[in-house]
Amino acid sequence: MVRQVKQKPMNWVERLYVFEALRGLFTTLKHALRGLLRYETLPTVPYPEMKPEIPRNYRARHRLMLRPDGMPRCVACGMCAAACPAHCIYIEAAETEDPRIEKAPARFDIDHLVCVFCGLCVEACPVDALRMDTCETSYVHPKRDDFVAPMFDLMTWDPKTYPQNDSQSQMAPGGTLNQQALDAWGMKVN
């Protein structure tokens, strides 16, 4: 069945088009003018000149926590890889020379193209070796393979600002837990 829709005929003001076009652009123009006149009230950030404020508990790029001697805390148990729903963590374990440490990763790759940033790996880690508190959210690489972050990349995170009062935290290097370990292991404390 065909239903005929009768449209209201336009009057001459509407048929002029100019006023109707301006009416359609009203919201856009309003925000454009707001950006020109009252810039500081805009809810958006002019990326990339200004970077958005990312909270510390945001699940951003991973980092590997370090031992006092600079080796990763990771014991290559594979819990993160087992918990990972995207299967983006690849770990190869090896024995270490250090008599205090039995097992260490020889390879620890996270594929950030596959990662879904769910944070389950961080929760699964029994030794708090993996964290996602780097606040780094942009990933720009020329090649696909570069998105796979190897162990070295995950270890070399420079904490520009990190809360010192966090007793659990280990600003790499430093932190209270590391201090204890340094004392117990008889290593030089800096």
Next chain:
Amino acid sequence: MPKLPTENSPKVEIFVDDKAVMVPGDTNLLEALKAVGIETPHVCYHPYLPVSGNCRQCLVEQEGPRGRMLVIACYTPVSPGMKIYTPASSERVKSARKATQEFMLVNHPLDCPICDKAGECTLQENYMEAGQNESRMRPEYGKNYHGNPAHQFIDSKGQVRGGKRVDIGPRIVLDEERCVQCDRCVRFMRSIAGDEQLQLASRADHTYITTFPGEKLDHEYDLCVTDICPTGAMTGKHFRFQKRVWLLSRTPSISMDDSLGANIWIDHAEGKVWRLMPRCNPEVNRSWLSNTSRLAYQNFLKDRMPAGDVAPIKQTLAKEGKVALVAGGSCTIEDLAALKLLAEKLGERAEIFTGSFAPVLAADGIAKSGDPVANRAGMKLLGLPAGNLEELLKRVSEFSVLLSVHCDLFENENAAKILGAIPEKIALSAFNNATVKASTVALGVNHWSEVQGTMVNCNGMLQKLSAAPVSPDAELRPAFSVLAELAETPLSCACEAFALAKKMANVLSAYSYETIRSTGVMLDGVQL
């Protein structure tokens, strides 16, 4: 050794949780309860080791003259009419097992994340079954290791630790901390291996496993102690930190390097074999596997032959003169049937030889018969000569073409000199071995770990191999498929080849891959 229930065990009536059940009457309580589906957690008990009864994990309550008392199920023989109470009805059994479990874990380190046994650990299983205690460990005490004083140290938390990665032998690493002193390994070396190399030293919580001073744990079966160890105390160096066990898939198969045909699990992941584990078969290898068979997997992917075209082999076979078809020891029944098919196709020109130049050794009575020709009984079954390579060497001048299947003839220098006289040599081989190098035409085929098939072991037991998905090249084919194509009657799958073998040996006709049990079937009335 505990007496295990068999199909012929007399049935007796006992009362489990006040319910009458029929159980095998000639065994211990633990096995009897298992036969009716009641699992009892245990650590030191092993069906193929003498009962030691030291872990006290398998406690049940038995009604006795002085009322109900706790007994260990592994050392209590079944008697008719006995009354047994399991945790299903008895709170006392439940708490006793829980206490035992807690006691066992008091100084057991929290190594599960880095322990190779995690995932197949008896302690983990028992914890889920009988433990689940809240930790009562006070942090100011921590774990205290009292074992071998030579290996004690204080860790960063101030706990007394010790005995991590003790190099106890060429193939095994011992972690004394993880040991729960079940003494399974000691009993294995004493009773099964017959070479008492391990000992429990010291007493009470100072007990630790050690070898004699200056000696190492070194035996053909020493890697079996890593299987029977209920914790991660004994770990094999070959598999140490290689792969978490829950990532491995298992394929049941047969070790084709010995005519006993030890039952194995092929543990594979990512298209690669990571380890071979013994698969329990009471009538063949029980729970044991020799180091040679177990470590054979390390060469499965080394120096493999690529897949190729069959046409050059066809052309070579079409040449004038007699053809010697040689089947090696790891040929399955299917391969042999296809080889026989090829011999029939070639008619008078062809003659089949089988065997290996490797010496036949004495059986060790554990998991090896000493005969390197694994499927010798299968060869006899199909009416092939079983081991007549000497004859081939004598009559080498008669032949102008030599086709070897899974058989490294040229490894033996003497044989290589004599066989070199044959002008055309064809090799169907998984590996790029001496025979392939000496041959004029060679083609890669699947290794036995990658094929489905059957074999008959030296006791006349028909066992089946399953194909693990570990072939390095999808183009590779099993030897029977290549041989059948050469015989111009292509076989598309192993079951067709087995159907062919059924026609050649009547005794096989009763079986199919579905009816051969995972532990094999004994062939009746077979003269071996």
